[in-house]
Amino acid sequence: MSTAMPSSWLHALLGGALIGLASAALLLTHGRIAGISGVAGSLLQPTTRDRGWRYAFLGGLILSGVIASLVAPSAIGGSVRSLPIVIIAGVIVGFGTRLGSGCTSGHGICGLSRLSARSIVAVVTFIATGAITAFVARGAS
Amino acid sequence: MTSTACGARCRLMSLVLAGVAGLVFGAGLLISGMTQPARVIGFLDVLGGWDPSLVFVMGGGVVVYMIAFRAIRSRRKDPWFDVTFHVPTRRDLDAPLLVGSALFGIGWGLGGLCPGPGIVSAASGSVASIAFVSAMLAGMYLQHRTST
Numbered sequence: 625m626s627t628a629m630p631s632s633w634l635h636a637l638l639g640g641a642l643i644g645l646a647s648a649a650l651l652l653t654h655g656r657i658a659g660i661s662g663v664a665g666s667l668l669q670p671t672t673r674d675r676g677w678r679y680a681f682l683g684g685l686i687l688s689g690v691i692a693s694l695v696a697p698s699a700i701g702g703s704v705r706s707l708p709i710v711i712i713a714g715v716i717v718g719f720g721t722r723l724g725s726g727c728t729s730g731h732g733i734c735g736l737s738r739l740s741a742r743s744i745v746a747v748v749t750f751i752a753t754g755a756i757t758a759f760v761a762r763g764a765s
Numbered sequence: 766m767t768s769t770a771c772g773a774r775c776r777l778m779s780l781v782l783a784g785v786a787g788l789v790f791g792a793g794l795l796i797s798g799m800t801q802p803a804r805v806i807g808f809l810d811v812l813g814g815w816d817p818s819l820v821f822v823m824g825g826g827v828v829v830y831m832i833a834f835r836a837i838r839s840r841r842k843d844p845w846f847d848v849t850f851h852v853p854t855r856r857d858l859d860a861p862l863l864v865g866s867a868l869f870g871i872g873w874g875l876g877g878l879c880p881g882p883g884i885v886s887a888a889s890g891s892v893a894s895i896a897f898v899s900a901m902l903a904g905m906y907l908q909h910r911t912s913t
Binding site for chain 1: 776779780781782783784785786787788789790791792793794795796797798799800801802803804806809810811812813816817818819820821822823824825826827828829830831833834837841843844845846847849850851852853855856857858861862863864865866867868869870871872873874875876877878879880881883884885886887888889890891893894896897898899900901902903904905906907908909912
């Protein structure tokens, strides 16, 4: 445990830095915020223009998952809940992130970095309700 | 809106770079542990055997992006492939922000997946994650249809 924890912290730090780097690259090249719910959700809206970079960015994200399944399948954890619960969670995440204008990436990384008041409030809110839900749902399948 | 000076090769390059950004973003999610629902729930469940490692994901991301954001915005009037930066300017704290974020947290705590890791996991072939992302897209569509 004493050796496993610092290693997971290091991975978390490195992974987080890569997320920040990729988000910065999207800002530099396209001037866009790397918010996954925004990028994905806006493609469901017919009024969204300039769709190319969104498809390309999501394509890269999808490719990372395909590569992981081939070279590092253990990086993908199995579901901890039953399928009906997972589906309910998905609907709530989709609805909530669009209503709240962002998720862990747009508010959590990009927004906090810009010291956006809206993002700070969003992050505090979703971590709080996430913590309460994780506690209440503990032991549920 | 891509700048008018951008021809076919330039446009292809802009899409390749957006794709690389997505690939690196996904690699970051995979390395950090965000694609492991049990870890995410272990982080959110602060009263259980709390796993604080995901604090470092946000910490690492925020430090890098904060430095890069300031460097980019202070040096450039516009991005490489667009005529302007599309950075949010709203400062009001309204009900949709609070209600939406609260709902997102509930879904995140329930399934242990947020949108990015959900998409990466689904692409790996995980049936549960494919179901999660399908439901998420349906939830997004529902929100668009019910908002004025």
